[in-house]
Amino acid sequence: MPFENPGREEIKNILENAGNIAVVGLSDKTDRTSYMVAQALQNNGYRIIPVNPSVQGEILGEKVFSSLKDIPEPVGIVNVFRRSEYTPEVAQEAVEIGAKVLWLQLGITSEEAYKIAADGGLAVIMDRCIKVEDSILIGKR
Structure with missing residues (x-):
């Protein structure tokens, strides 16, 4: 069966119950998409x-970790x-730490x-x- 992202209601539920969001590959460079997305999430x-x-050290005031583990x-x-070629290893670590959702940007x-x-x-969301x-x-909280 081909992959399908969860529906909008399920994604909304995932976001409402997010807990901590580990951002793998978060750059400390302010002009990078990862930085801007993480900053927007913090602001919300x-x-x-x-x-x-x-x-x-830190990015956006949060301690940086080398791996999910x-x-x-x-x-x-x-x-x-x-x-994409690095995501299977990330998925394995996500499983090992007991995360609830793997979200590929x-x-x-x-x-x-x-x-x-x-x-x-884990629930999986890709290409979103x-x-x-x-x-x-x-929306804004």
């Missing part, structure tokens, strides 16, 4: 957790800004990552921007 009341092994608290959504898809995450009990979905379905 979400707690983001940066994941980037190339950055030390290093995060010492629960993660609801794993939001991914990595090329706009332009990112991977059948392998989908299978890993779905088999691990979390910021856009939040703006459409939730």
Whole structure:
């Protein structure tokens, strides 16, 4: 059966119950899409957790972790800004840490990552921007 994103109501429910959002591939460069999306999520009341092994310290006032496994608290959504070929490994880590949702950003898809995450009990959203979905379905908090 081919992959299909959840319907709008389910995505709205996911966002309303997001918990912590780990942003994999979050850049510390302010002109990057990942930075702008994470900042918009913060501005709308979400707690983001940066994941980037190339950055030390903080991004957007939050401690940066090298991998999902290093995060010492629960993660609801794993939001991914990595090329498709890297997403199966991220999906495996998301399963291992007990995340609820694997969200691949706009332009990112991977059948392998989908299978890993779905088999691990995660909801999967691919090729959608979390910021856009939040703006459409939730709006300003």
